[in-house]
Amino acid sequence: MYPFFSRRIFHAIIVLLGVSLLTFVMMNLAPGDPYHLDPELRFNPEAVARWKELRQLDQPLHVQYFSWLKNMLQGDFGISLVHNKPVWELMMERVPATLLLTGTSLLVSLLISIPLGVFSALRKGSFWDQVISSFTLGGVSIPNFWLGMLLILFFSYHFKWLPAAGMRTVGMEFSLLDYLKHLLLPTVVLSVASAAYFIRYVRAGVWEVIQQDYIITARAKGLGDMTILLRHVLRNAALPLITVISLHLPYLFTGAMLTEYVFSWPGMGRWIVSATLSRDYPSVMAINIMVAFLVTLFNLVADLLYASFDPRIKYR
Amino acid sequence: MEKPLLEVKDLAVNFKREEGFFKAVEGISFKIWPREVVGLVGESGSGKTAASLSLLNLTSSRGKVGGEVFFDGVNILTLPERKLKKFRGRQIGVIFQEPMTFLNPVLTIGVQIMEPMVEHWKISWGQARERALYLLSEMGIKDSERRMKEYPHQLSGGIRQRVMISMALACSPRLLIADEPTTALDVTLQYQIIELLRRIREKTPMAILLVSHDLEVVRELCDRVMIMYGGRIVETGGIREIFKDPLHPYTRSLVEVSPSFERVAWRLPGEDAPFSYQSNIPAGCRFQHRCSRVSRECKGAEPSLKEIGGKGWIGNSFSFHRQVRCWKYQEGALEKDEKPL
Numbered sequence: 001m002y003p004f005f006s007r008r009i010f011h012a013i014i015v016l017l018g019v020s021l022l023t024f025v026m027m028n029l030a031p032g033d034p035y036h037l038d039p040e041l042r043f044n045p046e047a048v049a050r051w052k053e054l055r056q057l058d059q060p061l062h063v064q065y066f067s068w069l070k071n072m073l074q075g076d077f078g079i080s081l082v083h084n085k086p087v088w089e090l091m092m093e094r095v096p097a098t099l100l101l102t103g104t105s106l107l108v109s110l111l112i113s114i115p116l117g118v119f120s121a122l123r124k125g126s127f128w129d130q131v132i133s134s135f136t137l138g139g140v141s142i143p144n145f146w147l148g149m150l151l152i153l154f155f156s157y158h159f160k161w162l163p164a165a166g167m168r169t170v171g172m173e174f175s176l177l178d179y180l181k182h183l184l185l186p187t188v189v190l191s192v193a194s195a196a197y198f199i200r201y202v203r204a205g206v207w208e209v210i211q212q213d214y215i216i217t218a219r220a221k222g223l224g225d226m227t228i229l230l231r232h233v234l235r236n237a238a239l240p241l242i243t244v245i246s247l248h249l250p251y252l253f254t255g256a257m258l259t260e261y262v263f264s265w266p267g268m269g270r271w272i273v274s275a276t277l278s279r280d281y282p283s284v285m286a287i288n289i290m291v292a293f294l295v296t297l298f299n300l301v302a303d304l305l306y307a308s309f310d311p312r313i314k315y316r
Numbered sequence: 317m318e319k320p321l322l323e324v325k326d327l328a329v330n331f332k333r334e335e336g337f338f339k340a341v342e343g344i345s346f347k348i349w350p351r352e353v354v355g356l357v358g359e360s361g362s363g364k365t366a367a368s369l370s371l372l373n374l375t376s377s378r379g380k381v382g383g384e385v386f387f388d389g390v391n392i393l394t395l396p397e398r399k400l401k402k403f404r405g406r407q408i409g410v411i412f413q414e415p416m417t418f419l420n421p422v423l424t425i426g427v428q429i430m431e432p433m434v435e436h437w438k439i440s441w442g443q444a445r446e447r448a449l450y451l452l453s454e455m456g457i458k459d460s461e462r463r464m465k466e467y468p469h470q471l472s473g474g475i476r477q478r479v480m481i482s483m484a485l486a487c488s489p490r491l492l493i494a495d496e497p498t499t500a501l502d503v504t505l506q507y508q509i510i511e512l513l514r515r516i517r518e519k520t521p522m523a524i525l526l527v528s529h530d531l532e533v534v535r536e537l538c539d540r541v542m543i544m545y546g547g548r549i550v551e552t553g554g555i556r557e558i559f560k561d562p563l564h565p566y567t568r569s570l571v572e573v574s575p576s577f578e579r580v581a582w583r584l585p586g587e588d589a590p591f592s593y594q595s596n597i598p599a600g601c602r603f604q605h606r607c608s609r610v611s612r613e614c615k616g617a618e619p620s621l622k623e624i625g626g627k628g629w630i631g632n633s634f635s636f637h638r639q640v641r642c643w644k645y646q647e648g649a650l651e652k653d654e655k656p657l
Binding site for chain 2: 219227232236
């Protein structure tokens with residue numbers, strides 16, 4: 001087990017290095033420079049040279065890359081060109097909000113999709129199975145920024161039940177209810193697509209497992225339906241689901257970016273859009289690395305989970 | 317006089333398919349007395365597995381079971397699922413053909429052996445563990461402590477089948493249904509498992525219904541045998557009589573080629589699996605296309621299962637020794653020149 005995971009971590013490091021190199025090269029190839037947006041710098045070559053020297057941008061590319069990498073390993077992601085604050089600080093302000101949103105959405109979509117998927121598989125072809133299937137088709141088809149705007153229109157603008165933006169009411173003391181109210185709409189938006197996606201996999205997975213011979217054995221032993229479902233069916237159906245979830249995480253992050261933008265959620269999503277538009281390269285690069293890091297990390301966790309669910313997998 | 321442990325009356329199993337209903341088993345009736353070992357023999361497609369699984373209503377949701385199955389006087393097929401569960405595993409244990417696919421790959425074999433005891437006897441896992449260890453060592457598994465923690469894929473085929481048997485015996489059932497218990501094993505293991513079943517048979521008061529396509533296995537273990545063809549029982553009788561004097565042409569061809577039973581399929585003319593759909597079932601005797609002694613009446617109507625010869629003790633009842641479903645033996649008239657070999 002340990003050799004497997006050290007090797008797996010080694011792979012993750014290589015992936016992250018590749019992502020960093022790609023990010024760095026792409027940022028350098030991208031047209032436009034941050035100082036183009038600053039009228040004082042734009043037509044003043046001397047000032048530009050000073051500006052570049054100050055940020056060591058006059059160095060050869062490989063030197064820049066390695067110093068960026070070195071600094072990053074020490075937790076220094078550079079200074080945001082827009083905010084004039086360390087990128088790390090900006091990140092620490094925003095990553096928790098994004099993790100809160102994606103984490104809640106993942107949890108909610110699993111809580112919805114597992115029971116519905118199991119129900120659908122056990123009653124395959126029934127009226128309710130078809131209802132659920134139509135909803136999943138709708139769920140995966142609705143663009144989430146559009147759903148977000150619709151929900152804001154109805155629940156915030158017309159009915160005024162829920163806040164339209166932000167993570168908490170500004171100027172209010174901490175209150176859990178307030179947080180939950182703010183969390184509700186973005187979570188719904190983000191969960192709909194994921195839940196719809198997971199339902200289809202849970203349904204297919206459970207359907208496949210209940211056809212297996214060992215389910216006949218379990219029935220022949222006279223076990224209760226719940227015991228068969230929980231002990232024999234779900235444990236086996238969980239395996240493909242773990243893979244699906246780990247593959248789905250990048251989409252969840254991407255979806256979160258858009259959703260955050262729609263709901264002005266103070267997470268990385270809004271930041272990456274504004275940072276890209278204002279050519280705040282240190283921030284954009286840091287976000288790229290961070291998202292890559294999170295996805296790699298969760299994939300590693302998925303592998304660990306897989307091992308604990310499937311004894312047939314031997315990690316060597 | 318003791319009552320039969322299992323009494324099956326007019327059992328039928330229909331599978332719903334896109335092409336229509338397929339009658340896998342049609343109108344079979346038999347009895348099994350306590351401590352009796354009965355073989356149910358037939359080639360693949362004869363309906364023997366469907367018949368044995370339908371006794372506990374274990375066929376898939378597409379299979380509809382008709383007829384009556386009395387276990388110890390209770391018609392278990394009319395029971396609601398909730399009550400039927402009390403018979404499954406507890407009164408009637410089942411051993412399946414392929415221990416690899418019939419064992420759950422993600423549960424330890426310990427859990428799989430213990431769970432019926434926990435379910436039916438409402439005992440703790442710790443208590444069930446004691447018995448599971450005992451069962452495994454009874455099955456000739458050394459190092460049972462360690463085996464309990466292993467998963468099916470870590471075991472060899474022979475050990476897996478022993479685990480399967482311990483699982484079926486966990487709650488000391490009164491009837492064991494063994495569906496091709498040796499088919500998936502290689503020859504040396506087959507004999508070990510047969511020996512094991514023989515020992516179990518001697519040690520416990522349990523009755524066994526042994527479903528097999530292998531007449532040799534049946535000969536090793538059974539008192540009595542029923543031959544199935546095309547969803548029907550075509551001949552029944554004591555194991556010695558069947559081998560000495562097979563009546564039905566199908567049985568005769570089986571006995572002639574025994575022990576290598578598989579060769580029957582190519583020795584007999586016609587399709588391998590008897591009938592796949594309702595429309596394929598011929599009028600008259602179902603064996604007519606492959607029978608060497610077919611006559612005109614065989615194509616007219618189907619013969620009934622006729623009782624032949626004198627009465628004797630079967631299990632604990634005084635009844636006919638033999639039954640056969642063939643026109644040659646209808647009306648009880650066995651003409652001299654037609655006497656089978």
